[in-house]
Amino acid sequence: MSNIIDGKTILITGGTGSFGKCFAKYVLEHYEPKKFIVYSRDEYKQFVMSSDPVFRRHEAKMRYFIGDVRDRERLERALHGVDYVIHAAALKQVPACEYNPAEAIKTNINGAMNVIDACLNTGVTKVVALSTDKAVNPVNLYGGTKLVSDKLFIAANAYAGDQDISFSIVRYGNVAGSRGSVIPFFRGLIEKGETTLPITDYRMTRFWISLKQGVELVLKALAEGKGGETFISKIPSFYVKDLAEAMLPGCRTTEVGIRPGEKLHEVMVTAEDSANTMEYDKNFIVYPQIMFNERQVRDMSGRAVEDGFVYSSGTNTEWMTVEEIRERLKETED
Numbered sequence: 452m453s454n455i456i457d458g459k460t461i462l463i464t465g466g467t468g469s470f471g472k473c474f475a476k477y478v479l480e481h482y483e484p485k486k487f488i489v490y491s492r493d494e495y496k497q498f499v500m501s502s503d504p505v506f507r508r509h510e511a512k513m514r515y516f517i518g519d520v521r522d523r524e525r526l527e528r529a530l531h532g533v534d535y536v537i538h539a540a541a542l543k544q545v546p547a548c549e550y551n552p553a554e555a556i557k558t559n560i561n562g563a564m565n566v567i568d569a570c571l572n573t574g575v576t577k578v579v580a581l582s583t584d585k586a587v588n589p590v591n592l593y594g595g596t597k598l599v600s601d602k603l604f605i606a607a608n609a610y611a612g613d614q615d616i617s618f619s620i621v622r623y624g625n626v627a628g629s630r631g632s633v634i635p636f637f638r639g640l641i642e643k644g645e646t647t648l649p650i651t652d653y654r655m656t657r658f659w660i661s662l663k664q665g666v667e668l669v670l671k672a673l674a675e676g677k678g679g680e681t682f683i684s685k686i687p688s689f690y691v692k693d694l695a696e697a698m699l700p701g702c703r704t705t706e707v708g709i710r711p712g713e714k715l716h717e718v719m720v721t722a723e724d725s726a727n728t729m730e731y732d733k734n735f736i737v738y739p740q741i742m743f744n745e746r747q748v749r750d751m752s753g754r755a756v757e758d759g760f761v762y763s764s765g766t767n768t769e770w771m772t773v774e775e776i777r778e779r780l781k782e783t784e785d
């Protein structure tokens with residue numbers, strides 16, 4: 452992958468979030484960007500981030516902008532002189548989005564429109580937006596808003612016209628060990644001395660992706676995206692019941708039923724997408740159905756997937772054993 456970061460100015464919306472901090476650390480420790488700008492609302496989260504030794508070490512390059520993605524003028528101010536934008540800001544808790552749909556729409560949909568307009572108005576050349584498996588055939592409002600956001604970023608390549616700018620997407624599922632996910636939930640129960648772990652459904656599967664793998668995929672999209680692609684990592688699947696066994700060997704389990712807005716499996720590529728999906732060594736790319744400008748070309752080094760192909764954690768070809776899960780759990784401990 453070519454080094455396109457050195458000497459460039461990068462802005463990340465939602466830079467104080469889990470992804471944003473991991474991305475910022477990775478970029479600062481592996482590259483020499485000119486400036487790295489964090490754009491988010493809460494001054495305290497920015498203060499805490501700026502106090503981290505890694506960011507202190509790079510403080511000459513760091514900028515902290517207070518701003519809301521709902522505010523286009525502020526985005527335009529922040530984007531002055533910026534080369535690349537990573538759009539990570541979102542409302543992403545499924546129940547919170549269900550209960551506050553208008554707020555989810557304002558941040559995830561109107562915010563996406565503002566980021567696109569502001570990038571087009573300020574000379575940004577590359578934009579990568581984060582998507583989720585929940586945007587694929589969505590069953591909850593969070594997924595619905597992210598589907599609209601994905602469509603907006605893909606169509607933004609039409610507005611680009613002759614302008615040197617591309618908009619691409621990176622999609623992944625729940626990050627192993629992320630806040631509110633099953634690993635910290637089981638960990639909490641085990642610490643309290645529970646010997647029985649609740650499983651929503653014994654058939655439930657998930658993909659295993661680390662935050663670092665998510666960061667690397669975004670960097671790949673930044674380096675290789677021509678506009679309109681959805682980049683998806685090839686990663687292993689696991690059964691949630693095997694995760695319970697890996698975390699508490701010999702534990703009892705009970706089946707407690709699927710939660711509202713939850714799916715049995717994570718789906719990244721649907722059968723309907725298969726006609727526009729190419730497979731590469733380490734990832735898939737779903738190309739847009741309509742190419743909006745001549746810069747949007749397919750990377751032909753891969754191969755087209757079969758018609759009707761689905762990339763789902765439930766039908767994956769790569770599975771983790773209990774031992775492998777136990778080994779990778781170590782990555783989620785710090």
Ligand SMILES: NC(=O)c1ccc[n+]([C@@H]2O[C@H](COP(=O)([O-])OP(=O)(O)OC[C@H]3O[C@@H](n4cnc5c(N)ncnc54)[C@H](OP(=O)(O)O)[C@@H]3O)[C@@H](O)[C@H]2O)c1
Nearest residue numbers: 465467468469470491492493519520540541583624625626
């Ligand atoms: N975590 C996962 O497992 C996962 C999986 C798949 C996809 N994703 C996607 O990855 C992205 C990043 O997720 P994450 O886990 O890093 O989320 P996170 O930890 O909840 O961080 C969200 C970030 O967005 C900022 N933010 C929220 N609303 C904002 C607004 N209106 N204007 C500006 N900034 C705002 C937050 O800071 P303030 O509150 O201070 O504004 C924070 O910096 C999201 O787009 C999410 O949909 C996450």
